[in-house]
Amino acid sequence: MSGVRQRWLGPAMFLPAVLYVVALVGVPFVLAFFYSVGDVKVGSVGYHFVGFRNFTSVLQNPTFLRALRNSFVFTVASQILVLVGANLLALVLKNAFRGRRFVRFLILLPWVAPVSIGSIGWKWILDSLYSVINWVLVRLHLVKEFSAPMWLGEPKLAMMSVILVHTWHMLPFATVIILAGWTAIPKDIPEAAAVDGAGFFRRMFQIELPMMLPIINVAVLFGVIFTFTDMTVIYILTRGGPYDTTQVLPSLAFFTGILGSDLAEGAAISIFLVPLLVAVAWLMLRSAHRAEVV
């Protein structure tokens, strides 16, 4: 009797959660593929299979190709900056010093505050007329008052701005993950190496960094996912503009599928996120598997 109850208790406890997630992640995930090969629009009732028509139409659209390229530029550039900055910061923050908690709080603000709200703060800092950055540049005589840069109004500057603001948002997250790694690696190995005469840089590059590699991997993989699939910073700062020059795949999917009511084409655009997601998931599973074996 109790054996039977015991056997059913496990599934009874985890099935509700699993079903909830299947209904609201699994089902829409499958629907996204289904929509991308159909002709669904907002308000339409029927569904007709149209093959790869949405994909061919998307691939002939120069805005899409631009968004695809921007997505990679946005992700790679911001993750390189994040990686360099986070390692540098973690290196400094791992030592105990006075005021460390306060400094940590300041540094964490961009990650812990809602990103949409942090971005609107930047929109004010980068304002076309009252930008504080321009005020400083003008006073330093680096730019002229009436030809000050339009941070969000010129294609190249706008792309640079959204990359930097996204880096600003993601940097604390990578920093704390890497810090967690520093506190977890065994101290005796670098210390023994120091006794044996290995200098600071040798210890750093030949001992500590290789030991840190798995955790840096985690930071990069999450960083890539959270960047490649996000549109918040871009939506708030530029809405993909000027002239779609900062459009990325997620924002284009939003403009096409939700605001433009073309669900099918929007779904086809967002399907282009899947290959990268699969690759990252595979890499994560592999590194988790390896960590368990060691």
Added chain:
Amino acid sequence: MAGVRARQLAFRTFHWTVLAVFSVLLAFPFYWMLITSFKRTGDLYDLRNNPFVFNQKPTLEHLRLLVNETLFLRWLGNTAFAGLVVVAITLLLAVPAAYALARLTGRWGGRIGIAIFLTYLVPPTLLFIPLSRIVAWLNLQDTLWAVIVVYPSFTIPFSTWLLMGFFKSIPPELEDAAMVDGLTRFQAFLKLVIPISLSGILTVVIFTFTLVTQEFVYALTFISSASHQTVGVGVPIYLVRGDVYYWGSLMAACLIASLPIAVLYNLFLDRFIAGFTVGSVK
């Protein structure tokens, strides 16, 4: 000896330079929100003024405008309500699920656990188009309930994953002993495991609540009336009238909406990070 001292000095300079540069770069926008919130409009829009300081006396005018003439308080209320309901749903489903997967399902538990964690990687920007149809089908479009129903789809996976690690760290002998004393497994879970896991559960509560306040894409997609919005979309999208930005009120709203969350999140950060690094840090 002199070489050692020079090296120490170099290291110290490096240490404080890095800290100073990064603290300023990362925290500056929040200082900017603060000073903008209390500046008089004339001071704010005069390019001859030094923008880093108050050139005229500070004012509470922007704050008054924000509270009395915008939907800001309504958005705060909506966010708090959505947060509480999502926390309740998440706890109700994730706590038992995590326990079952940690204790009762053997090898399969770990696999289902990893599968649940992987769903956390599926982004809103892939799901929002089909979900907008599901929300319409449930007749929830343009209501706060649309996001209340959808948010647990990402808070449950991460919470389950976090709590699984937590439950695994409790020695199984504890429940075994209680079951010898006549409790059933489920009673042992309710009466013994939950009380000693309160700190883990609290982490999940804070984490879920902050995720709700930070979410942007779903709320933007499913809710189209300003009065039903959460603070994360309301402030950046609906506080702008036409093309006119009321920067003073806008920055005050940003500050009020982000600081409490930042403080809370900061207190629980280490546990939250542990959820991402399980398996890579031992």
